[in-house]
Amino acid sequence: MHRRDWLKGTSAAGIALLSSRWVTSAEAADALLEKFPRLAEVALSHATSLGASFADFHLMQTDSESLYARERMVQGVDANSKLGCSVRVLVDGAWGFAATENLSETAIRKVTESAIALAKGQAGWRAKPIEIETLPAYEGTWELPIEVDPFTVSLEEKVDRLLGINRSALETGANYCFSYLLAVRERKWLANTFGSRITQSRVRLHPSFSVTLTDPKQGGFASRESFLPPRAAGYEHFRDWNAVEEAALSVEQAKEKMAAPSVSPGKKDLVIAPSNLWLTIHETVGHPTELDRALGYEANYAGTSFCTPEKLDDLRYGSERVNIFADRTAEKGLSTIGWDDDGVQTKGRGFPIIKDGIFRNYQMAMGQAALIGRDGGSNGCAYADGYDSVPLQRMPNISLQPGNDEAVTAESLIADVEDGIFAEGRGSWSIDQQRYNFQFTAQVFHKITDGKLDGMYKDVAYQGNSVDFWNACDGLGGKDTYELGGAFNCGKGQPGQGAPVSHGAVPARFRQINILNTAEESGKKVAKQCDCSGGGTSWA
Amino acid sequence: MGLTKQYFESLGGKILGLVEADSAQLWLTETEDLQIRSANNDITSNGVVDRFKIGITVNYGKQSASIEINQSDDEAIREAVKKVQQMAKLAPEDPEHLPPVEPGEYLTPITFSEATAEMNPADALKEMRPVIEQARAAGVESAGYLERSLSSSALVNTNGLFIHGQGSGVNFSLTARAAEGRGSGWASTQVTDVAELDLASVGDRAIQKALASRNAKARPAGRTTVVLEAPAVRDLLAILSWNLGRRNYDEGRSFLNGLVGEGEEVIGGQLFGENTTVFSDPLYAAAPCGVHDNGIARAKTMWIENGVMKNLMVPRYWAQKNGIATVPWPGNLIMPGEGKSTEELIAGVEDGVLITRLWYLRQVQPQTLLYTGLTRDGTFEIKDGNLGDPVNNFRFNESPANVLKNIVASGKQERVMGSESDSPMHVPPLVVKDFNLSSVSDAS
Numbered sequence: 001m002h003r004r005d006w007l008k009g010t011s012a013a014g015i016a017l018l019s020s021r022w023v024t025s026a027e028a029a030d031a032l033l034e035k036f037p038r039l040a041e042v043a044l045s046h047a048t049s050l051g052a053s054f055a056d057f058h059l060m061q062t063d064s065e066s067l068y069a070r071e072r073m074v075q076g077v078d079a080n081s082k083l084g085c086s087v088r089v090l091v092d093g094a095w096g097f098a099a100t101e102n103l104s105e106t107a108i109r110k111v112t113e114s115a116i117a118l119a120k121g122q123a124g125w126r127a128k129p130i131e132i133e134t135l136p137a138y139e140g141t142w143e144l145p146i147e148v149d150p151f152t153v154s155l156e157e158k159v160d161r162l163l164g165i166n167r168s169a170l171e172t173g174a175n176y177c178f179s180y181l182l183a184v185r186e187r188k189w190l191a192n193t194f195g196s197r198i199t200q201s202r203v204r205l206h207p208s209f210s211v212t213l214t215d216p217k218q219g220g221f222a223s224r225e226s227f228l229p230p231r232a233a234g235y236e237h238f239r240d241w242n243a244v245e246e247a248a249l250s251v252e253q254a255k256e257k258m259a260a261p262s263v264s265p266g267k268k269d270l271v272i273a274p275s276n277l278w279l280t281i282h283e284t285v286g287h288p289t290e291l292d293r294a295l296g297y298e299a300n301y302a303g304t305s306f307c308t309p310e311k312l313d314d315l316r317y318g319s320e321r322v323n324i325f326a327d328r329t330a331e332k333g334l335s336t337i338g339w340d341d342d343g344v345q346t347k348g349r350g351f352p353i354i355k356d357g358i359f360r361n362y363q364m365a366m367g368q369a370a371l372i373g374r375d376g377g378s379n380g381c382a383y384a385d386g387y388d389s390v391p392l393q394r395m396p397n398i399s400l401q402p403g404n405d406e407a408v409t410a411e412s413l414i415a416d417v418e419d420g421i422f423a424e425g426r427g428s429w430s431i432d433q434q435r436y437n438f439q440f441t442a443q444v445f446h447k448i449t450d451g452k453l454d455g456m457y458k459d460v461a462y463q464g465n466s467v468d469f470w471n472a473c474d475g476l477g478g479k480d481t482y483e484l485g486g487a488f489n490c491g492k493g494q495p496g497q498g499a500p501v502s503h504g505a506v507p508a509r510f511r512q513i514n515i516l517n518t519a520e521e522s523g524k525k526v527a528k529q530c531d532c533s534g535g536g537t538s539w540a
Numbered sequence: 541m542g543l544t545k546q547y548f549e550s551l552g553g554k555i556l557g558l559v560e561a562d563s564a565q566l567w568l569t570e571t572e573d574l575q576i577r578s579a580n581n582d583i584t585s586n587g588v589v590d591r592f593k594i595g596i597t598v599n600y601g602k603q604s605a606s607i608e609i610n611q612s613d614d615e616a617i618r619e620a621v622k623k624v625q626q627m628a629k630l631a632p633e634d635p636e637h638l639p640p641v642e643p644g645e646y647l648t649p650i651t652f653s654e655a656t657a658e659m660n661p662a663d664a665l666k667e668m669r670p671v672i673e674q675a676r677a678a679g680v681e682s683a684g685y686l687e688r689s690l691s692s693s694a695l696v697n698t699n700g701l702f703i704h705g706q707g708s709g710v711n712f713s714l715t716a717r718a719a720e721g722r723g724s725g726w727a728s729t730q731v732t733d734v735a736e737l738d739l740a741s742v743g744d745r746a747i748q749k750a751l752a753s754r755n756a757k758a759r760p761a762g763r764t765t766v767v768l769e770a771p772a773v774r775d776l777l778a779i780l781s782w783n784l785g786r787r788n789y790d791e792g793r794s795f796l797n798g799l800v801g802e803g804e805e806v807i808g809g810q811l812f813g814e815n816t817t818v819f820s821d822p823l824y825a826a827a828p829c830g831v832h833d834n835g836i837a838r839a840k841t842m843w844i845e846n847g848v849m850k851n852l853m854v855p856r857y858w859a860q861k862n863g864i865a866t867v868p869w870p871g872n873l874i875m876p877g878e879g880k881s882t883e884e885l886i887a888g889v890e891d892g893v894l895i896t897r898l899w900y901l902r903q904v905q906p907q908t909l910l911y912t913g914l915t916r917d918g919t920f921e922i923k924d925g926n927l928g929d930p931v932n933n934f935r936f937n938e939s940p941a942n943v944l945k946n947i948v949a950s951g952k953q954e955r956v957m958g959s960e961s962d963s964p965m966h967v968p969p970l971v972v973k974d975f976n977l978s979s980v981s982d983a984s
Contacts (some may be wrong), residue, residue: 077605077631079623084610097587101610114588114661121665122583127676155630176791214792220907221793297579299683300715303899306982390585430902430935432914434983437935439912441904461904463935463979494577494685521937521978522908
């Protein structure tokens with residue numbers, strides 16, 4: 001079937017995939033806004049009357065739509081809407097939390113009582129009371145600026161684009177291709193006993209694809225995933241992406257990857273594109289500098305951190321050129337929002353994590369700054385991923401700042417590499433529970449010979465220690481090379497929560513990084529290009 | 541749990557009564573979670589969370605769409621049905637679409653315990669308190685998580701299918717950390733019936749490991765024999781199971797394609813060691829699971845028997861296209877063991893490493909199913925058949941397929957938690973030769 005055949009017989013104008021009352025209707029949002037003060041009053045007054053020294057009430061609606069196209073078929077047209085509320089209380093220095101999807105006053109009183117019971121159940125055996133700072137009271141509204149609301153764009157338009165990507169890949173020689181579009185809208189209403197009443201709304205979008213080529217004779221295959229990261233943005237993020245061209249390029253790169261020589265393991269210079277480096281920043285700087293981790297709050301799940309409080313203002317985390325900044329206000333940043341889920345205003349609260357190579361600050365939520373003797377309280381890093389989740393300290397947008405020389409590009413960084421690798425696109429990632437030892441792959445590893453790209457390598461992973469790695473950085477792209485990467489689903493907490501977060505980066509060069517041959521790691525014998533002039537193949 | 545089978549029958553009938561599409565299928569789910577989290581020997585976050593979900597899939601011929609909502613008032617349901625029908629009418633035809641499943645013969649599940657359902661926040665806090673006090677007394681910092689989950693769900697469709705099931709479970713894990721000497725230990729349990737819950741022994745095991753793992757000595761990376769405790773085994777087995785799909789194999793993009801020679805058949809092939817057997821069984825008492833996979837009845841299924849591949853998962857469409865039987869996704873995994881104690885397993889190792897658990901497992905190379913990850917919370921040297929000093933942690937690069945070829949001995953099955961999935965599993969600790977500890981991790 002031609003990709004447009006299915007359109008025949010549908011209404012000429014088509015409809016937005018989701019125009020239901022949960023998603024786009026201004027009336028629905030207005031109705032919740034109207035209900036919110038009364039529901040908040042029920043929860044907060046009930047909590048206070050039952051002994052809470054602090055309480056907050058979260059009303060939250062999360063809507064999403066996803067489309068999935070496999071080869072020339074659309075196999076997923078899905079919508080989801082989640083609406084509910086939660087009450088968090090602090091009673092005698094202990095937290096309690098409860099949530100429900102039932103928005104009746106009776107249900108809200110009941111969940112308030114459940115939260116109070118959980119807090120009171122700790123009386124008499126806590127070692128230390130939980131203490132929080134007093135926050136300013138805000139009455140405000142914040143909405144993410146977008147150009148085109150993805151929930152108002154027709155299904156036909158979206159499907160047409162996805163099938164266009166797949167067609168491009170298949171016609172260029174892919175055996176398989178899938179493409180995917182996920183759009184999410186969060187609406188949040190927050191009230192607390194400090195007096196804040198906050199309404200917020202934001203949208204995020206993730207279009208993506210993956211192509212696969214197979215080699216039935218050898219039993220091998222190779223894939224290449226798209227580079228476009230998710231963004232806090234409207235439909236324009238998908239519309240303006242030349243995905244058809246990237247799909248064709250991806251097939252060519254997958255072909256080249258299949259035929260590429262297997263890398264020789266050992267130390268090599270590495271230039272990393274922003275499309276890969278954002279995740280390395282996330283894992284080696286983002287997570288280690290979460291204060292709750294450093295203090296042991298994540299010890300049973302995500303782990304702790306090598307970056308302990310006595311290292312503040314002392315640890316040389318990276319070379320002098322490394323500056324990594326955190327904020328929740330970056331344009332199109334997935335963590336960007338007006339107030340965090342503790343009710344801390346984010347405007348003007350950006351902060352350096354690494355300045356001139358030195359570790360300068362942690363990410364913090366309410367009640368955490370005092371634990372390390374820092375003035376100023378939270379820096380606005382609380383987030384709950386749904387009405388049914390307790391706010392935790394989560395990552396702001398954390399970004400590697402451009403180098404001082406605006407003329408530096410990926411090409412100029414590569415030009416100063418004799419024998420190295422240029423990595424592009426997010427691959428696999430893994431790091432230990434204290435964030436020392438990492439190992440990453442990429443979608444494409446280009447070989448660098450004498451300052452120029454020289455084909456590809458396959459079977460590559462780069463591995464190292466976070467602090468050693470950032471201290472090996474000796475080159476950064478200028479501001480024109482800055483790109484924002486990110487993910488929808490950074491995991492943390494028990495029960496697990498997923499947080500959207502962005503990381504800006506410039507191309508960066510790292511000297512003498514440990515390169516692994518992943519085929520050898522799997523125990524396979526690997527045919528390698530021989531470096532000797534006689535040519536031929538040697539077996540490792 | 542407030543919602544009964546009768547409620548789901550009534551609700552399902554009401555929703556299907558609103559559907560004008562050719563066919564429809566509903567997933568109705570109520571869950572009730574009780575969550576108690578601790579760190580630094582105190583309760584931190586916690587919660588009581590009730591959820592309700594209505595999932596609706598409608599089909600017009602081969603056009604299909606799905607919607608999920610969590611509001612159950614009449615207006616919300618009417619809007620959802622109207623909307624999903626609009627979506628389906630606009631969706632392109634999917635040549636691979638199949639109508640909803642016909643009712644089958646289903647086993648009676650054994651996944652629910654009334655005693656577990658009766659556990660309340662006070663009970664949960666009462667269970668946690670002695671564990672935390674035990675850690676305080678031992679001079680270690682503990683961080684733990686107890687979760688009691690209840691679920692009641694129904695799958696309903698226009699072919700007359702109605703399957704109702706209930707589930708209950710408690711997961712508990714505890715990490716104990718000794719500041720002096722950088723020791724860390726972890727232990728866990730997973731039960732269906734709260735009567736089997738024994739937090740004290742979990743706490744004791746984690747604390748003893750934390751104390752024993754202080755002052756780790758340096759041991760270089762390299763291929764070696766390892767004793768993988770049950771949490772590590774279940775992670776590797778889970779990963780393997782996610783990659784046992786028939787379609788990917790037939791399409792030439794599975795790790796299995798690299799294990800099977802040209803012209804050979806994967807089913808019946810001796811792909812793993814003769815001492816490897818893995819099966820699933822919804823009625824396996826020590827780790828039961830749901831009795832259907834989206835309406836396809838589950839039964840006891842042998843996946844690997846004495847190293848021979850016996851089954852791959854086959855979705856409905858792929859089964860129909862190829863004239864083979866549908867094989868549903870398993871809900872649990874069981875690996876029989878030889879029943880040896882951990883001490884007996886260690887006694888058989890001349891030089892190696894005991895690994896408590898694995899962490900941050902990620903696929904590196906799909907062609908070989910190579911995964912990387914790290915050891916964590918209790919890594920010890922084995923010398924001349926004895927448990928020796930604690931040693932540094934390691935990054936591994938290894939394929940679960942290789943692990944199942946290299947099993948030397950196995951112990952007594954346990955139901956514990958892993959890092960990568962919460963599905964019920966009953967697996968033994970394993971002695972595995974030639975395990976690739978690729979680099980040293982400074983984490984403790």
